[in-house]
Every structure is written in structure tokens, then in C-alpha cells.
Amino acid sequence: MIIEIDPAGGFCFGVVKAIETAERLIREGQDVYCLGEIVHNEHEVKRLASMGMNTTCHNDIPELKNRTLLIRAHGEPTETYSIASSNNIRIVDATCPIVLKLQKKIREGFKEMERLNGQVVLFGQAGHPEVIGLNSQTENTAIIISGSEEMERIDFTRPIRLFAQTTKDKIKYQKLAGLMEDAIASSGENSPDFKMYKTICGQVSDRIPKLIEFAKKHDVIVFAGGKESSNAKVLFQQCLAVNHRTHFVSGPEEIEPSWFLQCNSVGISGATSTPRWLMEEIKRQIAQMNPEISY
Numbered sequence: 379m380i381i382e383i384d385p386a387g388g389f390c391f392g393v394v395k396a397i398e399t400a401e402r403l404i405r406e407g408q409d410v411y412c413l414g415e416i417v418h419n420e421h422e423v424k425r426l427a428s429m430g431m432n433t434t435c436h437n438d439i440p441e442l443k444n445r446t447l448l449i450r451a452h453g454e455p456t457e458t459y460s461i462a463s464s465n466n467i468r469i470v471d472a473t474c475p476i477v478l479k480l481q482k483k484i485r486e487g488f489k490e491m492e493r494l495n496g497q498v499v500l501f502g503q504a505g506h507p508e509v510i511g512l513n514s515q516t517e518n519t520a521i522i523i524s525g526s527e528e529m530e531r532i533d534f535t536r537p538i539r540l541f542a543q544t545t546k547d548k549i550k551y552q553k554l555a556g557l558m559e560d561a562i563a564s565s566g567e568n569s570p571d572f573k574m575y576k577t578i579c580g581q582v583s584d585r586i587p588k589l590i591e592f593a594k595k596h597d598v599i600v601f602a603g604g605k606e607s608s609n610a611k612v613l614f615q616q617c618l619a620v621n622h623r624t625h626f627v628s629g630p631e632e633i634e635p636s637w638f639l640q641c642n643s644v645g646i647s648g649a650t651s652t653p654r655w656l657m658e659e660i661k662r663q664i665a666q667m668n669p670e671i672s673y
């Protein structure tokens with residue numbers, strides 16, 4: 379049996395940047411507090427905690443006077459910056475450049491919609507940290523929908539600017555935009571004003587065709603990701619659609635030997651928040667269960 383780690387799997391550049399920033403601050407001896415888990419991966423969070431990084435939450439920000447607050451790749455709502463500044467807290471902003479660009483686009487879309495009595499619609503997961511930051515650019519007025527079944531909340535007779543959370547499924551986003559165009563047409567609006575912005579991150583969508591090929595070529599796929607990771611859910615579903623022997627794990631302890639019965643090859647892949655070292659550990663764990671594995 380052979381076992382292969384997906385060469386295109388694991389951390390995206392936004393997450394790499396945030397983690398490298400955290401490691402640098404720790405090396406400099408700073409008392410670093412990351413606002414929320416730095417990535418949706420408990421193993422990586424534990425590794426950084428063992429190096430000295432603290433994880434904090436929004437309620438505790440005022441208690442961090444004169445300390446360093448690290449903003450992770452997902453970004454933060456505008457209020458976080460003002461609360462930190464009024465409490466003399468130093469912010470180190472590791473928001474992914476792609477998320478920053480999207481925040482700016484949404485802010486502009488919101489200003490335009492204010493002038494035109496329109497609506498900002500956000501295809502995303504309500505409550506997700508990135509979505510909270512994006513929604514704050516609209517003064518928390520965006521209509522957040524996770525699928526077409528929630529479209530009745532939109533007034534199709536008024537202007538619409540449509541954006542997506544960076545890690546959403548590109549095909550579902552395109553279908554949603556198509557359904558919205560149909561709804562505008564059937565609303566009888568004579569001069570529809572609808573714009574859809576392509577805001578899904580290429581680090582996720584460009585990965586999918588390669589991941590599908592990878593999942594097809596192995597008998598069994600072990601997909602590693604954090605249970606809270608939106609991107610892990612999307613990528614796992616893509617593997618499962620082409621290989622029914624795909625298993626989701628958050629760490630090596632969840633692997634079961636029975637998955638590898640009558641199996642000649644195993645592929646291991648991971649989300650944009652999954653560290654390479656974790657995929658290596660999963661590989662070692664599978665190898666221990668199956669001593670006949672060749673590399």
C-alpha cells in the first residue's frame with residue numbers, strides 16, 4: 379500500500395503569513411494575545427500556545443492595556459480597532475490581504491447602496507469571524523444568506539450588490555447569482571441594478587480541480603481539517619463527491635484501521651488551515667497501523 383500527502387494541500391498564504399507573524403512576535407519576547415483562535419485548527423493553536431502565545435476573546439480586550447493584540451487572517455469588525463485604540467493596545471494586523479481587499483469593496487458597495495436605496499447581500503455563514511468583519515463594513519446591515527432558500531429576505535425590486543465570503547463554494551455562488559437574476563426578472567423591475575462580485579479566494583477555488591484529481595487517484599482519502607473550518611467543509615465535500623471512501627479527521631487520533639481494508643493507496647489532504655506537520659503525523663499514524671505500507 380502506498381501513502382501520499384497532497385502536495386497542494388494545507389496552509390494557504392494568508393494563514394502562513396498570520397502564523398509567521400505570531401512566531402516572530404513570540405521570538406521578540408512580546409506578550410502576544412491573538413483575538414480568537416489563530417486558525418480553525420486546534421493542533422496548530424496548541425503548538426503556538428506551547429511557544430507562549432495567548433488566545434483571547436472580544437470581552438477581554440479592555441483588560442489588555444499596553445499589550446499586543448494580534449488580528450488573525452479572517453479579519454475583524456471595525457469596532458475592534460476602535461476599542462483597542464481607546465484602551466492603549468498595540469494591534470498587529472495579520473488580516474489576509476485578500477480579506478482586506480474584500481472589506482474595502484464591501485465598504486464601497488455599501489456607500490453606493492446607501493445612495494441608491496439598495497441592499498448589500500453577502501453569501502456566507504452568519505457568525506463566521508470573516509463574515510462578522512465583512513458585515514461591519516456595512517454597519518451590520520448586509521443581508522447574510524447561506525443559500526437560495528433564504529432569498530426571500532431580499533427585495534428584488536431594489537438595487538443589489540452581491541459578495542461572497544472568501545471560502546465559499548464557487549459553483550454554488552454562481553448558481554445563487556443566476557437565481558437572483560431570475561428573481562429580479564420575474565419581479566417586473568424595468569431597470570434592474572444588480573452586480574455580483576467575484577470574491578471567492580483562488581487559494582480555495584483553484585485548489586479544487588487538483589484536489590478532485592488527487593481524490594480520484596487514491597482508494598482512500600483522509601482529509602484533515604478543523605471542525606469549525608468553513609474551507610475544510612467545502613474541500614472535504616469535493617473529495618467525498620468523487621471518492622466515497624473519504625474520511626474527515628481533525629487529528630491522527632481519529633483514524634480507524636478499518637478504513638484501510640482492501641486498500642492499495644491512501645491520499646492525505648488538508649484545508650487551508652491545516653498545517654503540513656499535522657498531515658505528516660497522520661501519515662505516520664496510518665503507517666503504524668499498516669506496517670506493509672510503502673512510501
Ligand code: SF4
Nearest residue numbers: 390392474476544579
Ligand atoms: S483562504 Fe484565501 S482569503 Fe482566506 S486566509 Fe487563505 S489566502 Fe486569505
